[in-house]
Each structure stands twice: as C-alpha cells, then as structure tokens.
Amino acid sequence: MPRAPNEATDEEALIAEYWAPLAAGFAGAYGLKDDCATIEPPPGHELVVTTDALIEGVHFLPTADAADVGWKALAVNVSDLVAKGATPLAYVMSIALPRLDRIWLANFTTGLAAAQSAFGCPLAGGDTDRTPGPLSVSITAFGSVPKGRMVQRATARPDDLVYVSGTIGDATLGLALRQDPQLRAFWNLDDAACRFLEAKFSRPHPPVALAPALLAYASAAMDVSDGLMKDFARLCRASEVGGRLEAAQVPLSGPAKSVVAASDNWLERLMSGGEDYEILACVPPANAAQFEQRAEQAHTRVTCIGAIDTSAAGIAAIGAAGAPMQFTKTGWDHFSAR
Amino acid sequence: MPRAPNEATDEEALIAEYWAPLAAGFAGAYGLKDDCATIEPPPGHELVVTTDALIEGVHFLPTADAADVGWKALAVNVSDLVAKGATPLAYVMSIALPRLDRIWLANFTTGLAAAQSAFGCPLAGGDTDRTPGPLSVSITAFGSVPKGRMVQRATARPDDLVYVSGTIGDATLGLALRQDPQLRAFWNLDDAACRFLEAKFSRPHPPVALAPALLAYASAAMDVSDGLMKDFARLCRASEVGGRLEAAQVPLSGPAKSVVAASDNWLERLMSGGEDYEILACVPPANAAQFEQRAEQAHTRVTCIGAIDTSAAGIAAIGAAGAPMQFTKTGWDHFSAR
Numbered sequence: 019m020p021r022a023p024n025e026a027t028d029e030e031a032l033i034a035e036y037w038a039p040l041a042a043g044f045a046g047a048y049g050l051k052d053d054c055a056t057i058e059p060p061p062g063h064e065l066v067v068t069t070d071a072l073i074e075g076v077h078f079l080p081t082a083d084a085a086d087v088g089w090k091a092l093a094v095n096v097s098d099l100v101a102k103g104a105t106p107l108a109y110v111m112s113i114a115l116p117r118l119d120r121i122w123l124a125n126f127t128t129g130l131a132a133a134q135s136a137f138g139c140p141l142a143g144g145d146t147d148r149t150p151g152p153l154s155v156s157i158t159a160f161g162s163v164p165k166g167r168m169v170q171r172a173t174a175r176p177d178d179l180v181y182v183s184g185t186i187g188d189a190t191l192g193l194a195l196r197q198d199p200q201l202r203a204f205w206n207l208d209d210a211a212c213r214f215l216e217a218k219f220s221r222p223h224p225p226v227a228l229a230p231a232l233l234a235y236a237s238a239a240m241d242v243s244d245g246l247m248k249d250f251a252r253l254c255r256a257s258e259v260g261g262r263l264e265a266a267q268v269p270l271s272g273p274a275k276s277v278v279a280a281s282d283n284w285l286e287r288l289m290s291g292g293e294d295y296e297i298l299a300c301v302p303p304a305n306a307a308q309f310e311q312r313a314e315q316a317h318t319r320v321t322c323i324g325a326i327d328t329s330a331a332g333i334a335a336i337g338a339a340g341a342p343m344q345f346t347k348t349g350w351d352h353f354s355a356r
Numbered sequence: 357m358p359r360a361p362n363e364a365t366d367e368e369a370l371i372a373e374y375w376a377p378l379a380a381g382f383a384g385a386y387g388l389k390d391d392c393a394t395i396e397p398p399p400g401h402e403l404v405v406t407t408d409a410l411i412e413g414v415h416f417l418p419t420a421d422a423a424d425v426g427w428k429a430l431a432v433n434v435s436d437l438v439a440k441g442a443t444p445l446a447y448v449m450s451i452a453l454p455r456l457d458r459i460w461l462a463n464f465t466t467g468l469a470a471a472q473s474a475f476g477c478p479l480a481g482g483d484t485d486r487t488p489g490p491l492s493v494s495i496t497a498f499g500s501v502p503k504g505r506m507v508q509r510a511t512a513r514p515d516d517l518v519y520v521s522g523t524i525g526d527a528t529l530g531l532a533l534r535q536d537p538q539l540r541a542f543w544n545l546d547d548a549a550c551r552f553l554e555a556k557f558s559r560p561h562p563p564v565a566l567a568p569a570l571l572a573y574a575s576a577a578m579d580v581s582d583g584l585m586k587d588f589a590r591l592c593r594a595s596e597v598g599g600r601l602e603a604a605q606v607p608l609s610g611p612a613k614s615v616v617a618a619s620d621n622w623l624e625r626l627m628s629g630g631e632d633y634e635i636l637a638c639v640p641p642a643n644a645a646q647f648e649q650r651a652e653q654a655h656t657r658v659t660c661i662g663a664i665d666t667s668a669a670g671i672a673a674i675g676a677a678g679a680p681m682q683f684t685k686t687g688w689d690h691f692s693a694r
Contacts, residue, residue, distance in 0.1 A: 030590070051594045052509045053436040053578055054406040056501070064396040065403060067481060069448045069496060075488050098391040110407045112450075112494040143405060150413050151489020156450040158407060158496035163394070171390045240391055252368070256389045 032146060036123050037111075040131055040141035044108055047142045055143035057108055059162035065107070066161040066168055068098035074152035084122045086220040087155070088129030094243065095159035096137045097224035097295040101241040103169040103233030104161030106139035106226065112156040114149035137226055167233060169299075174238040174257035178300035180324040181309070183225045185271040186246050186296065187288025192219030205280050211273035218271075222295035228320070231312035232297065235305040242298050245290040245349025249298055250324075251333045257300075260330030265289065265337050269321040289335065290348050300326055370484060374461050375449075378469055378479035382446055385480045393481035395446055397500035403445070404499040404506055406436035412490035422460045424558040425493070426467030432581065433497035434475045435562035435633040439579040441507040441571030442499030444477035444564065450494045452487035475564055505571060507637075512576040512595035516638035518662040519647070521563045523609040524584050524634065525626025530557030543618050549611035556609075560633035566658070569650035570635065573643040580636050583628040583687025587636055588662075589671045595638075598668030603627065603675050607659040627673065628686050638664055 033050050041047035046056040059065050072091050074080055092109060099106050115123075134140055139159060163169075192215040195201055202212055224241065232239050238257055242249045246268070254261045268289060270278065278285045299320070301309045306322070313320040324335075337343040371388050379385035384394040397403050410429050412418055430447060437444050453461075472478055477497060501507075530553040533539055540550055562579065570577050576595055580587045584606070592599045606627060608616065616623045637658070639647045644660070651658040662673075675681040 027586070027590075048508060048510070052440075052506075054404045054440045054442070054499075054506065056402050056506050057405055058402040058503065059396075064394050066392045067395055067448055067496075067498075068392040069450045069481060069483050069494075071450045071452060071483055071485055071494070073452055073485055073487050073489070076486060102390075102392045104392070110405055110496055112407045112409045112496075114409060114411055114492060143407060145407050145409055145494075147409055147411055148414060149411050149490065149492070151411070151492075152487065154452060154487070154489075154492065156407075156409070156483075156494040158405075158448055158450075160405075161392075165396065168390075168392065168394050170386060172386070 029146060036127050037141060037144060040127060040134060044140040044142050046108070050143065055110065057142060057160055059107065062164055063162040064165045066099055066102050066104040066163055067158065068095055069156065069158040070094045070098065071154055071156035073154040083220065084125035085129030088126040089133040089221050091155040091157050092130060092133040092137065092139060093222045093224055093295060095157045096139060096226065097222070097241040097243065099159055099161035100224045100226055100229050101169065101239045101297050102161070102163065103167065103229050104163045105229055106137050107160045107162055108140050108142040109157050109159040110142050111144040113144065114147045114154045116149055116151065116153055163233065169232050169236050169239045171238060171240045171253055172256040174253060174259050174300040174326050175302060176259065176326055176328045178237055178302055178326040179306050179322050180261060180263065180326065181299045181301055181320045182242065182246065182269065182296055182323050183228055183318055183320050184296040185269045185274065186242070186294055187274050187291055188215050188218035188271050189222065189293035190288055190291025191274060191277055192216040193293065205277045207273055207276060211276070214271065215273055219293060222293065224295045225297060225318045227316035228297060228313060228318045231309055231316060232299055234312060235309035236299040236301050239297055239299040242294040242296045243292060245292040246294065247290045247335060247345055248349025251348060253298060254333050259326050259328050261324060261333045262327045262330060263324035263335040265335050265343055267321060267323040269319065286343060286345055290345055292349050367484060374465050375479060375482060378465060378472060382478040382480050384446070388481065393448065395480060395498055397445065400502055401500040402503045404437055404440050404442040404501055405496065406433055407494065407496040408432045408436065409492055409494035411492040421558065422463035423467030426464040427471040427559050429493040429495050430468060430471040430475065430477060431560045431562055431633060433495045434477060434564065435560070435579040435581060437497055437499035438562045438564055438567050439507065439577045439635050440499070440501065441505065441567050442501045443567055444475050445498045445500055446478050446480040447495050447497040448480050449482040451482065452485045452492045454487055454489065454491055501571060507570050507574050507577045509576060509578045509591055510594040512591060512597050512638040512664050513640060514597065514664055514666045516575050516640055516664040517644050517660050518599060518601065518664065519637045519639055519658045520580065520584065520607065520634055520661050521566055521656055521658050522634040523607045523612065524580070524632055525612050525629055526553050526556035526609050527560065527631035528626055528629025529612060529615055530554040531631065543615045545611055545614060552609070553611055557631060560631065562633045563635060563656045565654035566635060566651060566656045569647055569654060570637055572650060573647035574637040574639050577635055577637040580632040580634045581630060583630040584632065585628045585673060585683055586687025589686060591636060592671050597664050597666050599662060599671045600665045600668060601662035601673040603673050603681055605659060605661040607657065624681060624683055628683055630687050
C-alpha cells in the first residue's frame with residue numbers, strides 16, 4: 019500500500035523507539051532527528067577518535083545474549099579511548115540488521131544503555147541498515163584529551179616499566195568454558211568462579227578511571243584486546259624498542275590461578291588469548307610510584323610485569339624457570355593465513 | 357607455522373599497504389600506527405559528525421567497480437556534512453572483507469583516494485575485519501562549523517523558499533540503464549548521455565563548495581539521498597511545517613529531460629528515486645538573492661522548487677496541470693514492510 023508522504027517512515031519509527039532514548043542525554047545528537055551530530059571537546063582539549071566493529075560469527079556467536087553484544091560493542095571502543103588517556107564523550111553507531119527482531123533490539127539496547135551509563139558515553143548519531151549478511155555493529159567513539167597529550171602507542175622509551183591493569187586471561191577462560199563446559203570440572207571451578215570468568219568475557223570493563231593516571235604518567239599505552247603478547251609486541255614494534263615481560267608477574271584472578279595450577283600450558287594461553295580489554299602502559303621509572311598511587315586512588319589495580327629493553331631485538335616473556343617462553347600463537351589476527 | 361612475535365602481522369601489513377597512504381596527509385592519524393586518531397576543529401568551530409555504511413547487495417552490486425564503491429563510500433558521508441554547512445576535515449573507516457582480494461582493494465583505494473582529494477577529506481583511522489557475510493564499508497566523517505551554527509533539518513521556517521542543488525534524478529536513470537540497457541534505445545540517448553547518467557549514479561559529487569552559502573543563508577537543510585519527495589517530507593516533518601514543490605521547477609539534466617519527454621511517468625520516478633546526493637535547503641525570502649549569488653560564485657547550481665507552507669498539513673508536489681501529483685513510492689526505506 020502506498021504510504022502517505024507525511025507519515026513517519028519505518029526507519030524513523032525504529033530510530034525513535036530504540037535509538038533516540040540512548041541519545042536523550044546528549045544535546046549534540048539533536049534527538050537523532052538530523053543526519054549529523056555536533057561534538058565539541060572541552061576548552062583546551064582535542065578529540066580522540068576510535069572505531070571498532072563487532073560482526074556476528076566473527077566477534078560474537080549468533081547465540082550470544084543481545085544485551086552482552088550491546089555492552090561489548092561500546093566497551094571495546096571505550097577501551098581504546100581509555101588507553102589513550104581520554105575521557106569518553108559520545109559515540110556514533112552504524113548497525114546492519116539481517117531482520118527486524120524487536121526482542122533482540124530491546125535486549126541489545128538494554129546492554130548498550132548499561133555500557134553508556136557505566137562509561138559515561140552517550141549515543142550521538144548513527145545509521146541503521148538492512149543486510150543480507152551477519153548482524154554487525156560498527157561504533158566510532160569520541161573522547162577528549164588536553165591538546166597534544168594523547169598517550170600514543172609508538173612513544174615507549176628505554177627503561178620504561180611495563181604495567182598492565184586488572185587481570186589477564188579471564189575472558190579467554192570465560193570463552194573456553196562456554197565452548198567446553200566440561201572444563202569446569204577439570205579445573206575444579208565453583209559456580210561463582212565460572213560466573214566471574216564468563217562475565218569477564220561477555221561484559222568487559224575497560225578501566226575508565228585509570229585514564230587520568232595514564233595521561234599524567236605514562237609514556238606510551240594501548241589496550242590489550244588481541245592477546246597480551248601480541249599487543250606488547252605491537253607496542254614495542256611501533257616504538258622501535260625491545261621489551262621483556264616476567265610471566266610470574268602477570269596478574270591473574272583467583273579462578274585463573276586455579277586453572278594455571280591445574281593445567282601446565284594455560285599460562286601461555288592466557289597471555290595470548292585476547293579480549294582482556296585491560297591497559298598495557300609504559301611508565302618511566304621516575305613516574306612509577308606516582309602512577310601506582312594515582313591508580314590506587316582510582317581503585318584500579320595495576321601491576322608491573324616487565325620493562326622496555328633496548329638491548330633486546332624484540333620482545334620476550336621470561337618463564338618460571340628463567341628461560342624465554344615459547345608461544346605457538348601470540349594473539350588474534352584477522353588476516354593471518356598461518 | 358608459528359609466527360615470531362616480532363614480525364609485523366598480516367593485519368599491520370594490510371594497513372601499511374592499502375590504508376596508510378590514504379592517511380599520509382593527516383597528522384592526527386599517527387600514520388595509522390595507533391588505535392586512535394586526534395581531530396581538532398579550527399578555533400571557534402565545533403565538529404560535525406555523520407556515519408553511513410555501504411553494504412554489498414544492499415547499496416551496491418557485487419559486480420560494481422571497486423573504485424566506484426570507494427568513491428561512493430566517502431561521497432555519501434560528505435554529502436551529509438555539506439548539507440549541514442560543514443567543511444570536511446577527515447574520516448575514519450570500518451571495513452569488513454569477506455576475502456583478501458588485492459585487486460579489489462587496490463581499485464577500492466584508488467576510488468577512495470580520488471574522493472578524498474575531491475572533497476578535501478583524508479583518512480584518520482579505521483578498523484579492518486574479516487566477515488563471513490557481504491563486504492561492508494562503514495565511514496564516519498568529520499567536518500567543522502562555527503560553534504552553534506550547524507544547519508539543522510528541523511529548523512525550517514514559515515514561508516522559507518525551498519532550493520535544491522544540481523539536478524535531480526540522474527542517478528535513478530543511471531541505475532535504470534545499468535539494470536536494463538534496452539532503455540537506452542527507448543529513451544533515444546546517445547553515448548555521452550548514458551555515460552553522464554551512469555557516472556551520476558556511480559560517482560556522486562556532493563556540492564562541497566555550497567557549504568558556506570548554506571551556513572550563511574539557509575534556515576534548514578539536508579541532503580537528498582533517499583528521494584526528493586521522501587527527504588522533503590522528512591525535513592518538513594522534523595520542522596513541523598508543511599510544504600509544496602512545483603514539479604515543473606525541479607531541475608533536470610538534458611538527458612533526464614529527454615527521458616521525461618519520452619515516458620510520461622518518469623518525472624515522478626526521478627523525484628522519488630534517491631541517490632542524488634544533492635542538497636535540499638530552506639532559505640528565508642530575505643536571504644534568497646544573496647544565497648543564489650553566493651551559490652553562483654561557488655559555481656554551484658541551485659534552483660528554487662517550492663516553499664514552506666504552514667497552511668498545509670503535509671507536503672505536496674504540484675504537477676503540470678496544477679494538481680497535486682500522486683506517488684506510489686516517495687523514496688527508499690530499509691525497514692518498510694510495504
């Protein structure tokens with residue numbers, strides 16, 4: 019049936035129902051009634067921009083809880099902002115839907131709304147399309163830093179100490195448990211431990227409160243998303259330095275310690291599994307005490323796990339026996355044929 | 357074979373080969389070696405942000421020239437910026453590839469580079485993923501306007517004159533010719549006319565030079581991407597006004613005039629076909645002469661095609677006989693069940 023030209027379109031109705039409530043707190047979103055948003059960093063600040071997509075079948079399973087997908091779509095972007103010392107401001111979202119599934123959309127927006135609220139990052143605009151392919155969510159997130167102060171990846175300096183926030187490997191274990199529930203008995207994990215690990219996989223919490231400490235004291239930083247070893251190698255390669263990690267210093271949660279105690283080779287897997295969404299930061303030794311203090315004030319755990327070492331050609335992780343560990347896989351690569 | 361942790365990843369190699377050259381002109385891109393970019397509007401300006409995706413099988417055919425896809429992916433975003441009176445600054449791109457097709461990527465970047473150069477809008481950052489589904493390109497583009505001056509969609513005023521840039525319907529004809537080459541003979545079009553129409557479909561040129569005139573003299577504006585009638589209805593609905601277009605005033609190219617002369621019902625189709633990427637602007641009568649003059653200085657054709665009419669409940673297009681035209685479809689909607 020022809021539609022009267024004055025009637026709101028289905029696309030407008032969809033925007034009004036699902037997306038406009040997410041933009042209610044942001045004046046520059048114009049209620050999502052315009053094609054563009056306006057964003058202005060505070061005086062003396064510049065905008066930090068990042069973009070990351072989640073694709074069904076690649077980054078999440080078709081059976082994933084839609085609320086978790088919504089949470090994670092924003093969290094993986096906020097993680098990049100935090101690593102740069104940036105304070106989240108807002109985001110825009112381009113979403114491609116294979117079908118108009120209202121239950122999925124309602125759950126997705128619930129998770130997205132929770133993430134917005136947790137990270138202080140409202141919706142500013144977006145684009146909604148139909149797709150014949152997998153559902154995909156591409157978010158571009160904006161934060162602010164004082165002008166010229168973004169904490170870069172390529173600026174690690176000789177003798178910097180290497181810190182990581184939170185704990186490493188929990189998400190890898192959460193995914194492993196989901197894929198093979200029998201691991202639970204093998205690892206002797208209780209209900210609470212399993213819930214903890216699965217939540218670390220499905221609802222990562224990048225440490226937003228750590229941004230000011232990074233801005234003040236870090237010489238370089240990036241988030242740990244594709245595996246600690248791989249991301250540390252990237253940081254060192256970008257900075258044209260070598261580096262060394264002490265495996266025994268890598269912070270593990272209680273459940274992860276149980277797993278490592280139960281199965282020899284899992285420490286290596288935790289250090290290369292990815293999806294941590296923690297921060298890897300290089301801190302000059304002279305700043306270390308202040309960095310640790312500021313992190314503590316922000317209630318964010320940071321652990322010194324190694325150092326930049328320009329006498330080394332690349333990176334290495336020193337294992338318990340004092341010898342370099344061997345990795346069959348250091349992390350995730352979309353385009354590796356190997 | 358295990359990869360040495362110090363070797364650049366395939367993803368980094370891909371970024372270095374295809375994307376980094378597109379970012380060479382933009383300092384805030386950090387050579388694409390960081391997870392984030394920095395963007396700073398000029399003093400006294402704020403950032404205008406828009407996001408639009410192109411999906412294979414939805415927005416372009418699998419047989420489309422990759423260079424055209426690259427051009428169009430940026431052009432459709434720049435079109436939104438221009439409508440807001442914004443000067444393009446930079447963009448970020450999230451691309452999902454079903455395969456690593458180097459010929460496709462080389463062609464795609466050629467078209468994208470040409471668009472960057474035409475619109476003055478370099479690459480600032482991005483995200484490259486594998487996908488099991490259709491190829492998709494999601495761009496978020498940034499422009500700048502003096503603070504608080506973005507030309508909005510919802511601010512049309514009573515008695516504003518309604519202008520459109522360029523000509524309407526050429527892209528619709530270009531697509532129709534591609535889908536049914538026999539139309540060429542039916543419409544009696546020569547080679548040059550066909551090439552012109554197909555180029556209007558495959559390489560839209562949003563009128564970047566018109567932005568200052570819009571900023572100075574328009575009360576409201578948006579780009580025409582989903583069909584003139586549909587987009588005019590949206591603008592009026594957002595502004596809570598009615599409006600009227602004179603079909604006889606709608607600017608048509610020479611080839612489009614031939615088509616309308618040859619087939620009765622095509623005027624209606626041109627006014628609802630979409631993909632024009634021209635600007636629809638509301639201009640107070642007191643500004644009209646200056647708006648036209650500034651557009652002329654910018655070598656951009658603008659045509660007055662109607663007016664905002666608050667005595668009308670909705671919108672109408674007045675046909676040749678003086679009666680409102682009937683439309684079976686006013687434009688494109690991803691989520692219309694009808």
